Amino acid sequence: MPPAQAVGGPTPARATAARTAPAITPTPQSVKTRADRITISATVTVVTGRTSDESAVQVVESALRRAGAQRVVRSDRPGPSGLTVHVGDPAALAAQGIEGPSALPADGYVLGVGAGRIVLAGKDATGTYYAAQTLRQILPHEQRPGARVAGLAVRDWPGTALRGVIEGFYGTPWSHEARLDQLDYYGEHKMNIYVYSPKDDAYLRAKWRDAYPADQLDRIKELADRAAQRHVEFTYALSPGLSVCYSSEADAKALVEKFQTIWDIGVRTFAVPLDDISYTDWNCAEDQAKWGTGGGAAGAAQAYLLNRVNKEFIATHPGAQPLQMVPTEYYNVSASPYKKALSEQLDPNVLVEWTGVGVVAPTMTVAQARAARTVFNHPILTWDNYPVNDYATNRLLLGPFSGREKGLPGELAGITANPMIQPYASKIALYTVADYAWNDAAYDPRTSWGEGLKEYAGGDPRTQQALRAFADANYSSALNKDQAPELAAEFDRYWKSGDAARLTSVLGALGSAPGRLRAGLPDHGFVADAAPWLDATGAWATAARTALRMVEAARAGKGAQAWELRQQLPAQLTAAKSFTYTGLDGHKVPVLVGDGVLDRFVDAAEAEHDRILGVSGRPSASTNLGTYQSNTLARMLDGDDSTYFWSDGAPAAGDAVTVDLGRIRDIGSVTLAMAKPGSTEDYLHQGVLEYSADGQSWQQLTAFSGKPDVTTTAPAGTKARYVRARATAGQDNWLVVREFSIPADDGAVTGGPPAAAGSSLRAAFDGDPGTVYRAARAPEAGETLERGLVAARAVPSVTVLQPAGSTARADIQLRGTDGTWQTVGALDGPYTRLDTAGRTADAVRLVWHAGSAAPQIADVVVAGQG
Incomplete structure (x- = not known):
């Protein structure tokens, strides 16, 4: 029989797989090509084995029909002629000379293509189902039989036991149809857990003691049934913390009884989130009498209740998966009385969910995971707050899962990602989450992101290009600091090279992307989710093209044309900023697209036009601090005290905001107005105002401390191009600057x-x-x-x-x-x-x-x- 040829060894090789078949996702642990191949016959026989189930067989049969098979026949033995596919039968691998799955971890599988057969052999039924999903990806799409498929041996297993999604955001809830669609997506991408924790389900939180109305219970059952069909653990998360009395017999009984109603409809995995509650204010006097006060008392009370649930419900229900919980201190690894009590008193087999170091952790490392495991003294399941956007509802977060160290999944019980309010738009990021969680050693965020866009575009190159342009313009997040990295690089290239034709093409593609996605994207749910962002993208592209044409006209000496184009920009910018959607509370939410990139290009184009006109002295600003959402530096120079620059972190000593006056000139009065209503402590608590002619050598105007509004007057004759406010000490509060004003006296x-x-x-x-x-x-x-x-x-x-x-x-x-x-x-x-x-x-x-x-x-x- 033909020998197998290693291509890249056990380390995953997406590029290798792509030479012989469509890309496999998540990236397999090992892919080897074979010298032989199989042919899709008109009739294909499917033989099932001990690790097959109906879900796997259905995926296989569907894939075979798409590959050109006209009849798919189930049998207990190979067919007399034509192709035979063995589903869940490791013994059939012997004919291909491929090792079976016995040494693999749970959910692992082996897929063999060659020696006249296809064999799918999982370590368990889920593994065989995942083998079927891989087969679905590698088989061609043909109208008739006869397609030849290259020989292949895939040996694959997950990097962590639990991989999936927690629907735990605040805001507009997903529809029932969207949840069903998500479960299909998880199965296709080898994710095996879905935590049902929507904040809109009152029976999870405010009414946690109450029984579900029949129609709502029926919907949960439908979700649980779909999850089981897709080999996804449907996890029911009940959140009693707003009103529970931990010492109450009645409340413990109510919690167990609520779980029992969910058990009765087929759910086998349960969680008790105790996040986003006060653990210093008891809900009943009996708890204070029993445990006292403080974090340690709260940890002991929570452990007491959870242990009762574990003993009285989980332990008494064979087949129940380990109980999950979310601690009230879920966002760091610092030792505390709360964590100490929980670590010492909570049953050791309970999984603790943790968001990393921070509610939305920009990075997550192996060392941090080990520290979490140590401080909680329990297995850790991450609640990773990406791509969730309930804290940034004006954005779509379409960049890849990033900032997670290789080796992290191996330290965890699993990874769950909290998605966006927009379920269909979440799939782009969730594709990369699934890729990382399955095989972190091979994971590259940008490569995975590109493959995810290709898949989501349905393989059509023009739709893929449009989706990439749109996703690039909606890329940034706490995990991906750079907004629109590809578009930003094109703008930088233009300013350096002057290649207007190239940038015109790029902006044309961006402007046409919304229409292309509306016409060609297979998933129409994405179009509905992203509608206002699509509209804004088209409008921003129009404004950017106008700005580019303005610069090119000015450089060509066509001053009147450049000025005519410049006058079109205000209305175009107003239109680009006008798009909104209606949030859960009925308020209109303005959307952001390419902020900090598209708007800055227009600003830079206007500045270039100013330079060509001979205008000088229009101030600009810079800082080494990050920017929170759309509160950009330009807002502190706009003469409007109600707008402001807002940093996305606390200033350290030496951090500064600087105004460039555009030229060296006399400076007189300087006004620095900081903080704002609702953020009255967000100012430089200790700092200096300084000026410079060259941006290198600085002289002090005045020092200040403990006051958000600073005004000073420079000595007569003081000339400078730059004025800055510099922190002289670190602080905990962020920085708001409403106005940084240095009025010019350039003649009456x-x-x-x-x-x-x-x-x-x-x-x-x-x-x-x-x-x-x-x-x-x-x-x-x-x-x-x-x-x-x-x-x-x-x-x-x-x-x-x-x-x-x-x-x-x-x-x-x-x-x-x-x-x-x-x-x-x-x-x-x-x-x-x-x-x-x-x-x-x-x-x-x-x-x-x-x-x-x-x-x-x-x-x-x-x-x-x-």
């Missing part, structure tokens, strides 16, 4: 007509084309609008920008050093640029024509301004 603006409400004369000369001076009336005869230039200097050009539709008429004049005004030209539509031959001037003005309409001026740009 005088004249008229007076500005309308909400506008100002200075808006015509403030170096920001986004602000507009709007006159309250038409100009009177001889009326002018004038700005001094502080000091006389050479002026190579003057550019006047008007909003589209403005029909104001005026002469443009410069004042020479002799005090006389000279006309250099007249307003000519929205964009007027005049070459002034470098003449020396100390002021510029607009002399309004009689009968002119009420003026509107976006900016008067005097080149050489510095």
